[in-house]
Amino acid sequence: MRVFPPLSVKRYHARAKPKEPVPLKTIIPISLKEKVSGKGSKLSDVCCLHEMSVLFSCFTAHDFQQAPCSKEIQSFQKCYQVYTTEKAQKFDREMKGLLTPGEKNLTSKQLNILLKRYPKV
Secondary structure, rough: OOOOOOOOOOOOOOOOOOOOOOOOOOOOOOOOOOOOHHHOOOOOOOHHHHHHHHHHHHHOOOOOHHHHHHHHOOOHHHHHHHHHHHHHHHHHHHHHHHOOOOOOOOHHHHHHHHHOOOOOO
16 A cells, blocks of 8 residues: 655755756857848728727717718728828838837837947947
8 A cells, every 4th residue: 555745854855956057058159130021011001990989889870870970981081091191101211211210119220220329339
């Protein structure tokens, strides 16, 4: 018959902890690359959600007739026009390589410009 140890006894695991930390052996020098790839910067563009939801609620309330919802249609169209002009201006700035001071979200091209300007600080 086998006797099980009480719960207070130290349990042994398959792998023992090392007594000293393992030293890091660098085969190649540790440094960052001088470029950033732009693969992960594809974000979905969602705009004017509030205006769109107000427009659809007006449509459902008036059986999808456009005449009573003209104010909501105009506000949605105005919001979309503002969005497209801002998007076009942002695209032009990115293609020219201009950096906007204080911008929190930089594109890969803008980051590459900064990395060229300040290499390995």
